[in-house]
Amino acid sequence: MKISIFGMGYVGCVGAACCASLGHHVIGVDVSPHKVELLRSGRPTIIEKDIERLVWAAHESGRLEATMDAAYAVENSEISFIAVGTPSTKEGHLSLDYIYKVAGQIGEALGKKKGFHIVAVRSTVLPGTNARIGEIIEETSGKKRDQDFTVVSNPEFLREGTAVHDYLNPPLTLIGADNETAVDRMRALYEDIPGEFIVTDIRVAEMMKYVNNTYHALKIVFGNEIGNICKALDVDSHKVMEIFCKDTQLNISPYYFKPGFAYGGSCLPKDSKALRTLARDHYIETPVINSIEESNEIQKKNAVDMIVEKGRRKVGILGLSFKAGTDDLRCSPIVDVVEALLGKGFELRIYDKNVKLSEITGTNKDFIMAKIPHLQHFVYDDLDRVVSGSDVLVVTNKEAEFTDLPKKYPGKIIVDLVRAWNEVDYEGNYEGISWGNINTNEKQNEKIGKDMTETEF
Ligand SMILES: NC(=O)c1ccc[n+]([C@@H]2O[C@H](COP(=O)([O-])OP(=O)(O)OC[C@H]3O[C@@H](n4cnc5c(N)ncnc54)[C@H](O)[C@@H]3O)[C@@H](O)[C@H]2O)c1
Structure with missing residues (x-):
């Protein structure tokens, strides 16, 4: 295939050399005469393992041109x-000047070309940039x-x-597209590249690089904070993290990675707090670990705010325990939401098939009685x-009995804290709570926004 690449820096030069090595014809474009001259003489614009050999081979085969x-x-x-490039501005925003x-x-x-053309954005850009690029080109x-x-x-x-x-x-090849022809051509371009070829919404694809890079940064600082605590305790952090990484069920896995409601239960809050306190006792600074609880509390507040913003007084809470299939109320994050809503004068009705107040005993009972002593009036x-x-129905766990709610009770306002449905x-x-609208009902979607400005308070 014949492709052109705008920008002959790290990403562009590597892409040009690799695409030529896959048999494609590449035209590299740059505003720097020096870079164009380097490529024209068969030399790369960057220093990287194997790049000299590939650029020279591309040059020799006639598959790599360079131009301004x-x-x-x-x-x-x-x-x-x-x-x-998409450098940071002084304020930390992304500068899209070069892109535009x-x-x-x-x-x-x-404007002067006949035939269909595909523009593929390889630079790292925020959601919405591709749409703007399309407008500029139009x-x-x-x-x-x-x-x-x-x-x-x-x-x-x-x-x-x-x-x-x-x-x-690559771990995968990602294409965000809304055009079938473009998807077919991109698939053909990358047919010799291993790894899964994923086609998704443009905005999802635009988001990915930021999520990846921020997570990679988070991994590094988390590992370092654990290491610093281990050092203070004279524990070998490398052995700790090696074993940590062997757990591919809960640690290095998709588990716990689904955006949704706050964590709770009898272990996560207690143990992350204990580690934080241990670090503090040894004068070890662990800002990332320290911020975990704050982030979790913010998610509870987000849930309360969402419910309040609906402007309705009668709220049904579907699920009270900290997850489906248990009656454990200890540190259930929804209990904090209930407490906040009661404090604001909401009329609550609570349903949880596993929570029978008369049968709750021990620390579970002590916890809930200390938080909401008059709970029996609402359950x-x-x-x-x-x-x-x-x-308003607040769905807080994925019990099967909630699946039919949208069909059985049209017209209610649903606040979903757990992604109970993949689309509705x-x-x-x-x-x-943490995803864009997945309601596929067009008529209803048109109405959203108009309705929500009314309030009964
Ligand atoms: N470097 C990486 O490891 C890496 C990895 C993945 C993604 N990215 C992203 O890819 C993008 C490019 O990064 P990079 O490191 O290759 O940048 P870079 O600064 O090395 O290269 C950018 C090139 O674009 C050229 N350029 C600027 N305006 C131009 C124009 N109007 N026409 C043609 N060329 C023009 C510049 O002269 C420069 O050679 C950025 O968005 C970056 O975030 C970078």
Whole structure:
């Protein structure tokens, strides 16, 4: 295939060399005459393992051109990659100046080109940037997105130092697209690259790189804080983390990674607090570990705020224990939400098939009695009664009996704290605590926003 790559820095130069090695014809574009000259003489613009050999081979085979002429590059390729820098501004925002400049150049060139063109954004950009790039190209080319061209997100996952190896062996290839032709062409381009080829929404793809990099940074500082505590206790942190990583069920796994409600129960709050206190006793600074509880408390407050914002007084709480299938109320985060709502004068009805107040004993009973001594006035053992008497339903666990709620009770406002449904075709207002709208009912979605401004208080 014939491709052009705008930006011959780390990402662009590696992409150009690797794509040429896969048999594609590559036109590298840069504003730096020096970089263009280097590539024209078969030399890379960066220092990386294996890059010299690949660039030279690409140059020798005639599969790598370099130019400063954007129009030439667009005219002679079917896909244009954008791989220019997205540096931080002084305030910490992302500067998209280079990206939008290139979008304008591609748009101007496209105005004169016949045939469908794909623009693939390889640079790291925030959700919404691809849409803006599409608008700029429409404005400058006079052409229509989806008809004459499209913009796809194709984030780069390489690490400097192992960039060539990472490019040719990515953990996965990610395409955010809304155009079938573009997906087929991107699939063809990467057919010799191993790893899963994932097609998703453009905004999801745009989000991924930030999530990846922030998580990688979090892993590093978490490992370091654990190491610092271990050192103070004369424990070998490398042995600790080696064993930590062997648990692929709970530690290095998808478990606990689903956005939703706060954690609770009798172990996580207690033990993370104990580790924090231990660190403090040894004068070890652990800001990341210290902030865990605060973040968890904020998520409880977010739940309360969501419910309050609905502007309805009658609220049904579906699930009180700290997770489905247990009657353990100790440190159940929803108990804190209930306490806050009662304090604000809400009319609550609570249902949890596992929680029989008369049968609760021991520390479980002590906990709930200390928090909400008059709880029995709000707890019902009949789900239908709770739902019928409430305007807002707060779903706090994934009990099977809640599955049919949207179908059985259209019109209620649902606040979902646990992603009880993956999508809901629901004629009522639905809001998840930590995800964008998944209500697929178009009529209802049009109404959202208008309704919510009314309040009964
Ligand atoms: N470096 C990495 O390890 C890495 C990994 C993954 C993603 N990324 C992302 O990829 C993007 C590029 O990063 P990089 O490290 O390759 O940047 P870089 O600064 O090394 O290269 C950017 C290149 O773009 C060129 N350029 C600027 N404006 C241009 C224009 N109008 N037309 C053509 N070329 C132009 C610059 O001259 C430069 O050579 C960034 O968004 C970065 O966050 C980087």
